[in-house]
Amino acid sequence: MAAAEGGGEMVPLPVRKLNGEEICQIYADPSAPEEKLKREVHSATCIPAGFFSLLQSEDGLTIVLESDRPWDKLFVDACTFGDVPLIQSTLPLLPSTLCEEKQGLLLAIMKKCTLVVELLLEKGVSPNLEMNDGDRALHFAACRKDSDFVSLLLDARADPTAKNCMGETAMDNAWNEDVRGIFDLKWSNDA
Numbered sequence: 629m630a631a632a633e634g635g636g637e638m639v640p641l642p643v644r645k646l647n648g649e650e651i652c653q654i655y656a657d658p659s660a661p662e663e664k665l666k667r668e669v670h671s672a673t674c675i676p677a678g679f680f681s682l683l684q685s686e687d688g689l690t691i692v693l694e695s696d697r698p699w700d701k702l703f704v705d706a707c708t709f710g711d712v713p714l715i716q717s718t719l720p721l722l723p724s725t726l727c728e729e730k731q732g733l734l735l736a737i738m739k740k741c742t743l744v745v746e747l748l749l750e751k752g753v754s755p756n757l758e759m760n761d762g763d764r765a766l767h768f769a770a771c772r773k774d775s776d777f778v779s780l781l782l783d784a785r786a787d788p789t790a791k792n793c794m795g796e797t798a799m800d801n802a803w804n805e806d807v808r809g810i811f812d813l814k815w816s817n818d819a
Contacts, residue, residue, distance in 0.1 A: 636659045637658075638656060638657055640655055641653065641689055643672065643689045644689070645690070653672075654672050658684065665689065669689065703715065707731070707735045707736050707744055710736070710739060710744050712744065712747055715744060715748070716747070716751075732744075732748060732753070733748050733755075736748060737765060737768055737769055740774075742776065742777075745777060749780070749781075749784040755781045756786055758790075761792055761793050762791065765786065766786040766787070766788065766790070767792055767796070769807075770802040770807055771801045773804035773806070775807045775810045778811065779814065782810065782811070786798075788811060798811075
């Protein structure tokens with residue numbers, strides 16, 4: 629095993645949710661300061677370090693979402709983890725702003741959580757929510773060359789003609805042949 633910068637042993641540390649489900653594994657010195665461990669967990673999970681704390685045990689780390697966070701932050705956290713029951717319980721409690729719904733949908737696409745994307749769309753989160761730059765979830769999925777999510781969003785009535793601030797449609801960002809094929813098939817059937 630490699631030695632850490634501080635001289636401790638770098639060992640595999642499983643990172644678990646409170647329910648015991650392992651979400652990732654990091655290689656770190658268990659005696660490292662919590663902030664360093666949080667950076668490692670953030671790198672492995674993409675969850676902002678300010679959204680969680682860590683509990684250390686002999687067999688790894690447990691990530692604890694900040695439970696005193698407003699519902700909107702819990703919702704975004706749940707989308708990050710793919711925690712369907714938490715999404716179901718927090719979605720109806722969201723404020724009238726749609727910022728968190730947009731974040732949740734994008735996070736679920738980024739993490740490839742099909743079940744979460746389907747749930748959000750089923751619960752009424754619009755596939756056409758506009759980001760600050762005019763992009764929508766369909767732009768994001770097309771840029772990521774993710775034909776499954778492009779198909780799912782088009783089935784949910786995402787607008788393939790919507791343009792971002794640069795005047796581009798999601799189809800303009802579809803450089804992948806599979807993604808373009810999905811656009812051609814689904815959009816031509818709707819037209």
